[in-house]
Amino acid sequence: QVVNISREVPPFDPISIESKKAATVVLMLNSPEEEVLAKACDAIYKFASKGDENKVTLLSLGAVEPLFKLVSHEDPLVRRNAIMVFGIMASNNDVRKLLRELDVTNSVIARLAPEEDIVVHEFASLCLAHMAVEYTSKVQIFEQGGLEPLIRLLSSPDPDVKKNSVECIYHLVQDFQSRAAVRELNAVPALLELLKSEYPVVQLLALKTFGVISNDRETRIILRENQGLDHLFKILETKEFNDLHVEALAVVANCLEDVDTMQLLQQTGGLKKLLSFAEMSTIPDIQKNAAKAITKAAYDPENRKILHEEEIEKCLITLLGTDNDGAKAAASQAISAMCENLASKDAFRVQGIPQLVQLLSSENEAVKEAAAIALADLTTASPNNASAVAEAEGIEPLINVLSAKRDGTVANAATVLTNMATQEPLRLSIHGIMNVIVEPLQSTNSLVQSKAALTVAAFGCDADARTELRNASGLEPLVKLLHSKNDEVRRNACWAVMVCASDELTAVELCRLGALDILEEINLSTGRKNNFSEGALDKLLDNNLSQKYSQVGYLSSSNIITDGFYDYGQVNYFKYYLKVYAGLGFSLLQTKYWVYGPVMPPEYKGVIAGTRIWSLESPCSLLLSYAITKVIHLYMSYRYCLYLHSFVIIPLSIISMKEVTDLIDFGMGGPIERDKLHEFSWELHISEIEFELKCNVVPIGKIKKGTFYHRALLFKVVADRIGIGCSLVRGEYGRAWNEVKLVDDSPQGITGLLLPPQTYIVDLMFQPGCLMKQGSSEADHYLRI
Structure with a gap:
C-alpha cells in the first residue's frame, strides 16, 4: 500500500512525500504542525476507505488514539479530517470496541453542533450510526444527549447527513427510553418529511424508525395528528415505491391497533383501499x-x-x-384473531375451513401450525364449524398432525378433535385416535400434555376407545401425568382417568399402574386437589368394588357387587378373604403372576422367573389387594348358587325383604340371642374352611356360621341380584350392616303427599328382617358392641 502526502514548504515549491508504509503516516499524527496533521488525516482517510483490511492495519499501528485527540483539535480542517477517518473506521467491530473503551461518544456528539461544517456533521453522524449498533454505545449516546442534535440534523440540507442521522436514531429507538425521548423532542414531523425524500434509503430508514416508535400508543396518536397515515397511504398507492410497501405496511399495522385510527380509515375509505391492496398484491411480503x-x-x-x-x-x-407460505401462515393467524367475533367465525365456515384443512398437509411446519391454531379457534364452542371440518375430510389430517414436530401443531390438532368429540356422531366417526394420542401424552410440553389428556377424556367415554387406549399402552403415560406440577395438566389427567375408569378392566389396570395411590395423595393436598381428582378416585373405586370396600368401608346401592368380589378387610389388615362367585366347580384364572403365601395350597406356591413375589403375610396395601383380586384361584360354591337360585326363579314382584333375610339367616347359623352372641363360635368354623381349602380365600357360599359382616355381604350380593337397593357399611370390631331407604305411608287423611325416604338398618342377626330406623337406640346397639 502507498500513502501519498503532499506538503508545501515555503519558499520552495511543493514537495511530494511518498511513503510505502502506513506506519510512517500514523507517526505524523503526532506532528505539532496543523498542516501535517490535516494532510496525514486525509491520507489515512483515503487509505482506510479502501477496505476493512486497511482499517485493521491502522488499528494495529495505534492510529485510533492520536486520531481521537484530533477530533477535538482547534483547527477546523484537522478536526474535519479526523472525524472523517472516525466515520469510516467505526464500521469495523474491533475499532468500535476501542472507541467504546476510549469513550469517544461525547467528543463525536460535540461535532454535531450547528456551527460545524456539513462534512463534519456527515461523518460524525456516520460514526454514531455505526456505534449505535451495540447496546453499550447506544446507552452512552442517549445519556450524553446525542438524540437532540441527531433529530435536528434530520432537517439538514445534506442527504448524507439525513441518512446517517435517521439511521442512528433507528438504532437508538430500539430502547424504550429513546422512544419516549424521540416523542418528547417532537421528532415525528421531521421523520415524516423524510418520507418525501428523493432518496429511497432515507425513506426506508424513516419507515423503519416509524415501525419501531409506532409500537407506543402515544406516538401513534402524534402520528395520526400529523396526518402520518396520509403519507403512508401515498407510499402504498405509488407503484414506484413498491420496495417501501412492506415497511409502510408494518407502520400501518401498528396504527390499526387503535380504534380511533380504524374508525378514521373506515370513514375515509382508507380501510377498503388497504384490504384491496393486500388482496390484489402479488408480492409475498406485502401479503404477509x-x-x-x-x-x-x-x-x-x-x-x-x-x-x-x-x-x-x-x-x-x-x-x-x-403460493407463499409466509402469507398463508399470516392469514391463518389473522383468522384466529378474528374468531373472537362470532359473525366472522361463521363466515369462515364454507370456504375458510376447507382451505385450512388442506394446509394441515403442508410441508411447511409454520403453515401447518398456524392452520391447526385457526381450526382450533374456529371449532371452539362452534358445533357447526366442527361439523364443517369433518365434511372437509379433516379428520385424517388432524390425526396425522398429532405426530407433527411442533408442539403448537400437536396441541391445537388435539383441541380440534376434542371439539369435534362433543358431538356423538362425529366422535363415533373418528377412529384410531387413541393409538396416536399416546405419543402426545408422553410429551415434555405441558400444553401438549394438557390437550392430549383432554382428548382422552373426550373420547374415553366410548368402550372401544378405552380398549384401544389400553391396548396401545396409553394408560401408563396418562397415570404419570397425575404427578404433574402443572395444575391444568393434572386436572385434565384426572378428568381423563375419571372417564376411562368407566369399565372394570380399565379401572383395574389404572389401579395396577398406581392411579389410586396418586389420586389419594392428590386429594389429601388442598393445593393440588380438584373436582376431577375426587371424581376420578370415586370412579376408580366404583369399578373396583373390592378395593373400595376395603378402603372406604362403604358400598352404596348403586355399587352392584358382581362375581369375583373379594372382601379382604380393611387396608393393611388381612386375616382371610370372602369370595363371591356364582359359578359351579373350580376355575383357574390364566395369568403369569402367582401370589405366594404360607396359607396357599402347596401346588400354588410358585413364581415364574422375573415375577415379583408378594406375600399374603405382608400387608402391602394396594398392590397386594390388586394381586389377590386378579390372581388367586377362584373357588366357587354350589351352596352359594343355591342362595341365588332360591330367588331368581321367583318373580321379583312377590319377593319380600323378609324372605331374603330369612334365607340368609337360615344359611348362616340362624338367629342369635343378643346375650349369647359371645357363644356363637363362627371363628372356628371359618378356620375349618381355611384348613379344608388350604387357602385363606373363603367362598361365601361355604360359610354355615356367619356373623355380622358375612351376613351383610351376602345380603348385599343377593339384594343386588334381585333389584333391592341397599348399601353395605363396614363398622368396627367385625361389624357390618345394610342400609335401605324406604318411604313411609302418607299420614292419614292426606292423599298424594310424598314423604322423603327414611334410612333403615336391616337386622340379620337377632331378629332377621327387622328394620331399625337409623339413629334409633336399637339401631345404634346393633351397630356397636
Whole structure:
C-alpha cells in the first residue's frame, strides 16, 4: 500500500512525500504542525476507505488514539479530517470496541453542533450510526444527549447527513427510553418529511424508525395528528415505491391497533383501499405484512367489528390461497384473531375451513401450525364449524398432525378433535385416535400434555376407545401425568382417568399402574386437589368394588357387587378373604403372576422367573389387594348358587325383604340371642374352611356360621341380584350392616303427599328382617358392641 502526502514548504515549491508504509503516516499524527496533521488525516482517510483490511492495519499501528485527540483539535480542517477517518473506521467491530473503551461518544456528539461544517456533521453522524449498533454505545449516546442534535440534523440540507442521522436514531429507538425521548423532542414531523425524500434509503430508514416508535400508543396518536397515515397511504398507492410497501405496511399495522385510527380509515375509505391492496398484491411480503396488520388490529373487539363490516373474511380467504407460505401462515393467524367475533367465525365456515384443512398437509411446519391454531379457534364452542371440518375430510389430517414436530401443531390438532368429540356422531366417526394420542401424552410440553389428556377424556367415554387406549399402552403415560406440577395438566389427567375408569378392566389396570395411590395423595393436598381428582378416585373405586370396600368401608346401592368380589378387610389388615362367585366347580384364572403365601395350597406356591413375589403375610396395601383380586384361584360354591337360585326363579314382584333375610339367616347359623352372641363360635368354623381349602380365600357360599359382616355381604350380593337397593357399611370390631331407604305411608287423611325416604338398618342377626330406623337406640346397639 502507498500513502501519498503532499506538503508545501515555503519558499520552495511543493514537495511530494511518498511513503510505502502506513506506519510512517500514523507517526505524523503526532506532528505539532496543523498542516501535517490535516494532510496525514486525509491520507489515512483515503487509505482506510479502501477496505476493512486497511482499517485493521491502522488499528494495529495505534492510529485510533492520536486520531481521537484530533477530533477535538482547534483547527477546523484537522478536526474535519479526523472525524472523517472516525466515520469510516467505526464500521469495523474491533475499532468500535476501542472507541467504546476510549469513550469517544461525547467528543463525536460535540461535532454535531450547528456551527460545524456539513462534512463534519456527515461523518460524525456516520460514526454514531455505526456505534449505535451495540447496546453499550447506544446507552452512552442517549445519556450524553446525542438524540437532540441527531433529530435536528434530520432537517439538514445534506442527504448524507439525513441518512446517517435517521439511521442512528433507528438504532437508538430500539430502547424504550429513546422512544419516549424521540416523542418528547417532537421528532415525528421531521421523520415524516423524510418520507418525501428523493432518496429511497432515507425513506426506508424513516419507515423503519416509524415501525419501531409506532409500537407506543402515544406516538401513534402524534402520528395520526400529523396526518402520518396520509403519507403512508401515498407510499402504498405509488407503484414506484413498491420496495417501501412492506415497511409502510408494518407502520400501518401498528396504527390499526387503535380504534380511533380504524374508525378514521373506515370513514375515509382508507380501510377498503388497504384490504384491496393486500388482496390484489402479488408480492409475498406485502401479503404477509397485510395479514399481520389485520391480526394486530383484530385483537381489539371494536376493531374486529369494523373489520367484519368491511368483509375482511374474503380478503383472508384469498390470502390462504396464495403460493407463499409466509402469507398463508399470516392469514391463518389473522383468522384466529378474528374468531373472537362470532359473525366472522361463521363466515369462515364454507370456504375458510376447507382451505385450512388442506394446509394441515403442508410441508411447511409454520403453515401447518398456524392452520391447526385457526381450526382450533374456529371449532371452539362452534358445533357447526366442527361439523364443517369433518365434511372437509379433516379428520385424517388432524390425526396425522398429532405426530407433527411442533408442539403448537400437536396441541391445537388435539383441541380440534376434542371439539369435534362433543358431538356423538362425529366422535363415533373418528377412529384410531387413541393409538396416536399416546405419543402426545408422553410429551415434555405441558400444553401438549394438557390437550392430549383432554382428548382422552373426550373420547374415553366410548368402550372401544378405552380398549384401544389400553391396548396401545396409553394408560401408563396418562397415570404419570397425575404427578404433574402443572395444575391444568393434572386436572385434565384426572378428568381423563375419571372417564376411562368407566369399565372394570380399565379401572383395574389404572389401579395396577398406581392411579389410586396418586389420586389419594392428590386429594389429601388442598393445593393440588380438584373436582376431577375426587371424581376420578370415586370412579376408580366404583369399578373396583373390592378395593373400595376395603378402603372406604362403604358400598352404596348403586355399587352392584358382581362375581369375583373379594372382601379382604380393611387396608393393611388381612386375616382371610370372602369370595363371591356364582359359578359351579373350580376355575383357574390364566395369568403369569402367582401370589405366594404360607396359607396357599402347596401346588400354588410358585413364581415364574422375573415375577415379583408378594406375600399374603405382608400387608402391602394396594398392590397386594390388586394381586389377590386378579390372581388367586377362584373357588366357587354350589351352596352359594343355591342362595341365588332360591330367588331368581321367583318373580321379583312377590319377593319380600323378609324372605331374603330369612334365607340368609337360615344359611348362616340362624338367629342369635343378643346375650349369647359371645357363644356363637363362627371363628372356628371359618378356620375349618381355611384348613379344608388350604387357602385363606373363603367362598361365601361355604360359610354355615356367619356373623355380622358375612351376613351383610351376602345380603348385599343377593339384594343386588334381585333389584333391592341397599348399601353395605363396614363398622368396627367385625361389624357390618345394610342400609335401605324406604318411604313411609302418607299420614292419614292426606292423599298424594310424598314423604322423603327414611334410612333403615336391616337386622340379620337377632331378629332377621327387622328394620331399625337409623339413629334409633336399637339401631345404634346393633351397630356397636
